[in-house]
Amino acid sequence: MALGSACLASGLMQGLGAWAQVPRYPDRPVKLLHGFGAGGNADAVARIVATELGKALGQPVVVEPKPGAGGTIAAGTTASARPDGYTLLLVTGGHAIAGALYDRLPYDTLKSFQAVSALTTFPFLVVAQAGSKYSGLQDVLKAARARGGELTYGSAGVGTGQHMAGALLAQQAGVNMVHVPYRGESAAMTGLLSGEVDLVLVAPTTAVQHIRSGKLQALATTGPARWPGMPEVRTVAEQGVPQFDVRSWTGLLGPSGLPKPVTERLQLEVRKILADEAVRSRLEEITGGDVRASTPAELQATMQADLKRWTQLVKDAHIQKE
Numbered sequence: 001m002a003l004g005s006a007c008l009a010s011g012l013m014q015g016l017g018a019w020a021q022v023p024r025y026p027d028r029p030v031k032l033l034h035g036f037g038a039g040g041n042a043d044a045v046a047r048i049v050a051t052e053l054g055k056a057l058g059q060p061v062v063v064e065p066k067p068g069a070g071g072t073i074a075a076g077t078t079a080s081a082r083p084d085g086y087t088l089l090l091v092t093g094g095h096a097i098a099g100a101l102y103d104r105l106p107y108d109t110l111k112s113f114q115a116v117s118a119l120t121t122f123p124f125l126v127v128a129q130a131g132s133k134y135s136g137l138q139d140v141l142k143a144a145r146a147r148g149g150e151l152t153y154g155s156a157g158v159g160t161g162q163h164m165a166g167a168l169l170a171q172q173a174g175v176n177m178v179h180v181p182y183r184g185e186s187a188a189m190t191g192l193l194s195g196e197v198d199l200v201l202v203a204p205t206t207a208v209q210h211i212r213s214g215k216l217q218a219l220a221t222t223g224p225a226r227w228p229g230m231p232e233v234r235t236v237a238e239q240g241v242p243q244f245d246v247r248s249w250t251g252l253l254g255p256s257g258l259p260k261p262v263t264e265r266l267q268l269e270v271r272k273i274l275a276d277e278a279v280r281s282r283l284e285e286i287t288g289g290d291v292r293a294s295t296p297a298e299l300q301a302t303m304q305a306d307l308k309r310w311t312q313l314v315k316d317a318h319i320q321k322e
Helices: 002-020 041-057 069-079 094-101 137-147 162-173 185-193 206-210 260-275 277-287 296-316
Strands: 029-034 061-065 089-093 113-123 124-130 154-155 179-183 199-202 216-221 249-254
Touching: 029 041, 029 277, 041 061, 041 089, 041 113, 041 249, 041 260, 041 277, 069 094, 069 113, 089 094, 089 113, 089 277, 094 124, 094 162, 094 249, 094 296, 113 260, 113 277, 113 296, 124 137, 124 185, 124 206, 137 162, 137 216, 137 260, 137 277, 154 162, 162 179, 162 199, 162 296, 185 199, 199 206, 199 277, 206 216, 206 277, 249 296, 260 277
Parallel strands: 029 061, 029 089, 154 179, 154 199
Antiparallel strands: 089 249, 113 249, 124 199, 124 216
């Protein structure tokens, strides 16, 4: 018993020692960076998470958008920041894509960051004009084969999740489609509505209003299961491209070297925040996807798998690197 008590006391002292090595956290405002424009999807998620995280931590969490270069400016700023928990980064699935697409980044996509938690996961919709000759994805694939590489699809830009989802779809279906990049999802939607492109791949919440108004139609969803917001829309996998699964996500990172107690505190608070029904409902409405926290190891594994997948696609599909 005496030995057991001594071991327990030793363990407690080691735990307290770990906390003692980190000053009271946080004792000043925390910055939450992201690499996208103010008012967009990532910005909306960041502001909801920042508000709730600030309440939990007892210090303001200030959102700082640093748009440009596919999110790599914000990522670079975070990677070079002191790993003290006062500079955090909200990333999307584009973080791994940038690692595959950009030849010279000032950071390592995986090693320069400490994963904290996943936040949201969502599919894309393949969308066409209402009344077009496409009633489903199989019609699109037939047209792509018949037109010999003239069928066009729009996305929110080069290197976005939508771009890569379209490229992977073309590769796995064995067809050629011409990618038309726009400056953001809104511009891509305008291009589709005006007839500039045959299709677009977009986040569900971007397209749902136009679909329900009768201007556009959803042909497929890119996730492994039908999107709950439109359960009548079949998946890509259900329409002739087996095992197709492309979803984007948002997650929380810090710089590499973030102290373990700080990482654990942040992950714990994020888990509590995302378990709150009101917060979860708001995030589900914004993203059209699942809201779920993860462990740091789970988020790290997601980034690693995505980086491998997109690096292979860039090579196989001969996508020009930036």
